[in-house]
Amino acid sequence: MRFTFLAIVVGLAVGAFAQSSTADAYVASEASIAKAGVLANIGPSGSKSQGAKAIASPSTTNPNYLFTWTRDTSLVFKALIDQFTSGEDTTLRGLIDSFTSSQAILQQVSNPSGTVSTGGLGEPKFNIDESAFTDAWGRPQRDGPALRSTAIISYANWLLDNGNTTYVTQTLWPIIKLDLDYVEANWNQTGFDLWEEVNSSSFFTTAVQHRALREGAAFATRIGQTSEVSGYTTQAANVLCFLQSYWNPSGGFITANTGGGRSGRDANTVLTSIHTFDPAAGCDAATFQPCSDKALSNLKVYVDAFRSIYTINSGVAANAAVATGRYPEDSYQGGNPWYLTTIAVAEQLYDALIVWDQLGSINVTTTSLPFFQQFSSGITTGTFASTSETYTTLTTAVKNFADGFIAVNAQFTPSNGGLAEQYSRSNGQPVSAVDLTWSYAATLTAFHARTGKTYPGWGAAGLTVPAVCSTSGSGSSGGGGGAGTVAVTFNVQATTFFGENIYITGSVDALQNWSPDNALLLSSANYPIWSITVNLPASTDVQYKFIRKAPGELIWESDPNNQITTPASGSFTQSDTFR
Ligand code: NOJ
Ligand code: NOJ
Secondary structure (H helix, E strand, O other): OHHHHHHHHHHHHHHHHHHHHHHHHHHHHHHHHHHHHHHHOEOOOOOOOOOOOEOOOOOOOOOOOOOEEHHHHHHHHHHHHHHHHOOOOOOOHHHHHHHHHHHHHHHOOOEOOEOOOOOHHHOOEEOOOOOEOOOOOOOOOOOHHHHHHHHHHHHHHHHHHOOOHHHHHHHHHHHHHHHHHHHHHHOOOOEEOOOOOOEEOEHHHHHHHHHHHHHHHHHHHHOOOHHHHHHHHHHHHHHHHHHHOOEEOOOOEEOOEOOOOOOOOOHHHHHHHHHOOOHHHOOOOOOOOOOOHHHHHHHHHHHHOOOOOOHHHOOOOOOOOOOOEOOOOOOHHHOOEEHHHHHHHHHHHHHHHHHHHHHOEEEEOOOOHHHHHOOOOOOOOEEEEOOOHHHHHHHHHHHHHHHHHHHHHHHOOOOOOOOOOEEOOOOOOEEOOOOOHHHHHHHHHHHHHHOOOOOOOOOOOOOOOOOOOOOOOOOOOOOOOOOOEEEEEEEEEOOOOOOOEEEEEEOOHHHHHHOOOOOEEOEEEEOOEEEEEEEEEOOOEEEEEEEEEEOOEEEEOOOOOEEEEOOOOOEEEEEEEOO
């Protein structure tokens, strides 16, 4: 008995230590390889960039990635700009300047999505000679302008700090403004998701648009372009409101796209958490910060979606790290795990650890409970101060869990350290595009977060989600997929006995999709009128019923269902008598 116990403790400790020492070793060997991998693929003298300012990968067949994608390039350069502005690598300035100047050129290139003033900024990729790519493609993709303006604003803020005002206002601001105006006008239009497949509204796209508009408003203020501020700020509030609608409360995860007909579990959501991380925003759930209860619950659901589908994950404990891919239904190039998605999980967890350390506590809510139960089966909701044993237990386990994702990538990185796009779900061999610039950049940013390093935030702290969403983008004509939500108050008259309560469920996520178990409790503050206010999708037919529940009792209202059509905007009150 005693030996068994000791063996388990030692086994756990060795397992934990093994993950972290594998991660340590991988960081030590891979960091310089990843940095060199990025540099080889960018800039006129990059050894693999073939003269291009940036390529996604030097692969030219199956798949041909010798193009400049706005998303990949912007994410990669954001990582480099952070290294430059933080003083970590002062040699990058020339490359950053060549990035901004080539993006200024690409903005003006007429392409199948339009001209610079008619939607062309949503074009996802260009030929490496800076001409338009004219073959069929999933276009437009509306995350590009947002990600690009975020990258350039972070560089411009550093230049302003260092007195280079003229270059910022005359050269960079016009580039930034084109992108921000595009986001302001088009955020509520549908487009293709970051994986270039689903044409709808997409969580990653909406979230990075929100970030861009917030920091765009602050940046415009900083340089005295005050006429832009209210437009960006107004639309930022509307985008933040819409962002909430991706949350699936019954599933405990963020649904990646409004279309697509998939389960909705998608690396899109984890990538959002790390690319909209603001160290000053605490564990705010409205912006899905890495340590927010919603983002942690989502991380668990996302990771669990890959446990049983990949052979290389078999035999791994249910609470240990596994290889993850874009989304479980993926079949592109075999539908395998990706380096950049697996390591993004680690990065989200490192970001969370940074903020818990700053806050001096961990707050476990009913939403994040399943995430934390992976590490402590007896954990309850509550706030655990950094002086408590529970805090130490949880943070040690989360750190080890995070290191596990690094260790998984380490296991499937070939001996030369090269990072392709994917590795085989059946045997871990590299698959698809070799030397993917984004794989290397994602590795670098995760390694940085692991050391506790943070970069300037973007104003995510203390934001208020408007009670009612408006979808009227300033320059747009509707018709988009970004249908917002409206606040609907349900009042129902019901006489109940002591211990009996009234609940509601119905045909939409926000009403828990006809689940009597997860039905929403109404307030009896104005008894016998029971009441609740719920954000429901605008302009939608919604069916619902009230339920009486008491211990051992569950009584549905009699048929038929009740139905309302929600208004396009504003709020709405519905009054019923329990049937
Ligand atoms: C190429 C895109 O780059 C990739 O993301 C997508 O999965 C496939 N096309 C689908 O065919
Ligand atoms: C396919 C990925 O799905 C997409 O996100 C990326 O932009 C391109 N490959 C280029 O790396």
